[in-house]
Amino acid sequence: MAEEKSQASSSKMLTLKASDGVLFEVELNIAKEMKTVQAYIDDCEDIETIPIPNVLGKHLAIVIEYIKKTNEEYDAEFEKQWNMDDLQLLLLAANYLNISGLQECLCKAIAKRIENKSPEYVRKVFNIENDHSPEEEAKLRKEYKWAFEGVDKD
Amino acid sequence: MRRLKNSTAAASTVDTISSLPDAILCHILYFLTTKEAVATSILSKRWIHLWHHVHNLKFPDINVETVKSSVLFNEFVYSVLLSREVIAGYNVMNSFTLDIRYDNPHLAFDLGFPNIRKWINVAVQRKLEHLCIRLDVDNLDDNGLDYDADYPNLPVSIFTCRTLVNQLQRPYDVVTIFHNLTDLLLHYHNRWDLVLHQCPKLQNLQLSKGLCDPMWCEKGQENWVEPEFVPQCLLSSLRTCTIHDFSDLQSELMLEQYILKNAIILQTMTIWCKTEQPEMESKLSICPMASETCELSLCC
Numbered sequence: 001m002a003e004e005k006s007q008a009s010s011s012k013m014l015t016l017k018a019s020d021g022v023l024f025e026v027e028l029n030i031a032k033e034m035k036t037v038q039a040y041i042d043d044c045e046d047i048e049t050i051p052i053p054n055v056l057g058k059h060l061a062i063v064i065e066y067i068k069k070t071n072e073e074y075d076a077e078f079e080k081q082w083n084m085d086d087l088q089l090l091l092l093a094a095n096y097l098n099i100s101g102l103q104e105c106l107c108k109a110i111a112k113r114i115e116n117k118s119p120e121y122v123r124k125v126f127n128i129e130n131d132h133s134p135e136e137e138a139k140l141r142k143e144y145k146w147a148f149e150g151v152d153k154d
Numbered sequence: 155m156r157r158l159k160n161s162t163a164a165a166s167t168v169d170t171i172s173s174l175p176d177a178i179l180c181h182i183l184y185f186l187t188t189k190e191a192v193a194t195s196i197l198s199k200r201w202i203h204l205w206h207h208v209h210n211l212k213f214p215d216i217n218v219e220t221v222k223s224s225v226l227f228n229e230f231v232y233s234v235l236l237s238r239e240v241i242a243g244y245n246v247m248n249s250f251t252l253d254i255r256y257d258n259p260h261l262a263f264d265l266g267f268p269n270i271r272k273w274i275n276v277a278v279q280r281k282l283e284h285l286c287i288r289l290d291v292d293n294l295d296d297n298g299l300d301y302d303a304d305y306p307n308l309p310v311s312i313f314t315c316r317t318l319v320n321q322l323q324r325p326y327d328v329v330t331i332f333h334n335l336t337d338l339l340l341h342y343h344n345r346w347d348l349v350l351h352q353c354p355k356l357q358n359l360q361l362s363k364g365l366c367d368p369m370w371c372e373k374g375q376e377n378w379v380e381p382e383f384v385p386q387c388l389l390s391s392l393r394t395c396t397i398h399d400f401s402d403l404q405s406e407l408m409l410e411q412y413i414l415k416n417a418i419i420l421q422t423m424t425i426w427c428k429t430e431q432p433e434m435e436s437k438l439s440i441c442p443m444a445s446e447t448c449e450l451s452l453c454c
Contacts, residue, residue, distance in 0.1 A: 009263035088170040103181065111162070111185035119196050124272055127166040131199050140196050145193040 012093030014041075016064075022057025023049075028062055035098035053078040055093040059086070063093055066102050075101075084125060088115075101119045169217040172200065182208045187212045188234060206241040209248040213279065219251070219257040224265045235276055249284035251279045255292065262291040336391075346409070350385035357391050361409075362398035378408035388416045395420060400427040402434060411441045425452050 014031045016077045030048075031037045034100060040050050052060060066078065082090065087110055094102040114122045132140075141148050171179070183191040183205055191205040211234070218224045238245045252270065256262035270289075271444070335353045339360040342347060349355065395413055400406060414423060420443075427434075435452050445449075 084164060084166045085168070085217055088166065088174065091178060092174060093171070095175070103178070107178070107181040108185050111182050112249065115186055115190055122194065123197055125165050126171040126197075128171060128198050129169070129171040131195070132196060137196050140202070144192050144195070144233065145231065146226050147189050 014047075016020050016060060017049055017051050018055055018057035018060045020057050022060070024057075024060060024064060024106060030064065034063075035100075035101055036096060044047050052097070054096045056089070059089055059093045062086075063097065063099065063102065066105075067099065070101060070105075075105050078105060079112075084110075084113070088126075162207050163164060176204060176207070177255045179204050184207045184210060187214060189213070192230075192234065196256035203241055206238045207245075210250065211235075211247065211273075212249075212251045214253045216249060216252075216254040217257075218261050220256060221261065221265065224256075228265070228269050231273060235273065235295050239321045245280055247277050247280035249286070250274070250282055251284075251285070251286040253288040258293045259291055262289065269304050303345050321392070345387055347381035350387055351383075354386045355391050359387075359392060360396045360398065369377075380408075380412065384416045388413065389418055389422040391419070392417045393419060393421045395423045397423075397425045400425045400431070400434075402450065403433060407434060407437060412436070414443045414445075414448065414450070416444055418444045420448045423448060423450045425450075427452065427454050430454055 008073060012028045013025050013036075014028055016026060016031065016037070018024070028041075032041070037050055037052075041047065051100075055063070062082075066074075079087065091103065091106040091110065094106055114125060117125070130137075176400065179201075183194065186194075188208075188211050191208055194201045194205055195203075195432075196447075207438075210216060211231075213231070216227065218227060241372075250273070252273075256266055266289075274285070331352045334355065336355060336357045338349075338356055338358070339362065341351055346361065392413075395417065397406075397410060400410075410423070410425065414420070425438075431452070438450060438452070
């Protein structure tokens with residue numbers, strides 16, 4: 001009896017389908033934190049399963065957990081668990097799903113990992129290929145000389 | 155190729171960052187200092203202009219020790235301001251943080267402050283909301299009366315800035331009103347009440363001694379002088395008050411009692427002390443409070 005009552009009073013459930021087919025049943029109020037999902041619901045009221053084509057199951061699970069648990073303490077510890085690959089993929093997911101709190105948390109986290117590091121280090125961290133010509137790079141270094149002084153070596 | 159320690163954890167195995175849209179990359183850059191953000195321009199071609207679209211100026215922990223470093227720094231700030239204007243068009247500046255220590259008064263008063271005033275003017279024009287300025291000048295004594303040792307006047311434009319909501323400052327000798335200021339962190343000064351008079355809508359006040367230079371610490375020992383008029387913000391808007399670095403000076407106790415006595419809608423008064431102060435604690439707890447719902451906490 002009590003179970004039925006809580007079902008009625010709690011939010012409607014929704015199913016989210018990740019890009020790799022993994023299904024997640026979430027409460028409506030959790031799903032609504034993802035503005036992209038909210039827009040989907042607004043457009044098609046009766047929908048029960050919403051496809052999330054850009055996000056892997058493993059990341060969608062993390063995102064849903066974040067929405068449920070977010071607070072100052074949780075956010076402070078949240079980013080420490082993930083490697084750079086996951087951080088960026090989570091950021092892509094947060095951006096696609098339009099979850100501003102998570103996006104901010106992840107941007108801060110990534111910034112923290114590259115602060116006061118040399119450009120060479122940052123390239124390695126992000127796996128970026130340097131497509132500047134040596135002359136172009138020298139020109140930039142000269143134009144904003146002060147920015148390149150006294151930075152940590154790797 | 156040299157491997158990083160823990161390279162699988164710390165570094166990306168693929169270049170995911172390039173598939174993030176520009177707006178997100180700028181959001182990441184927002185949390186770096188301006189120096190770090192500008193340096194990303196050499197990461198790759200894509201990153202050349204990204205830092206131009208970041209809506210803040212952040213210069214924490216700047217040490218200016220020589221004329222050369224002063225010139226280099228000033229040039230840098232100007233070129234950031236100008237190139238953002240050119241590349242990004244009219245550019246909104248959400249926040250401006252400037253924390254500079256000058257080695258001597260000449261660097262500060264002659265080479266530094268006139269330029270800082272100009273930068274603040276620009277920031278204000280770009281709808282500045284958060285301003286944090288801290289300026290320290292070493293070796294003031296060496297030049298005695300050559301420089302007016304009071305801190306520089308803020309440019310007039312700041313007083314008409316309707317968007318300003320947050321400011322860290324030392325008091326300035328100007329009489330004018332911060333219309334929208336709701337949060338203030340003030341380094342303790344014996345004319346603190348003048349500053350409060352300028353902030354009629356202040357909601358959150360923090361008082362701190364910070365890196366107190368000897369001249370100011372001595373002033374703190376003076377006897378308490380009760381303000382002639384109660385600042386408006388105490389009577390109508392102040393909700394929280396936090397006192398940092400509380401010590402057992404009588405004048406500090408009188409200040410706290412004054413606030414408690416007059417702040418009608420004060421909700422919390424938090425006092426941070428370095429050591430336990432049981433005497434002060436008991437004196438404060440029996441002090442009459444204007445606000446019935448005020449919570450007083452002493453923390454160490």
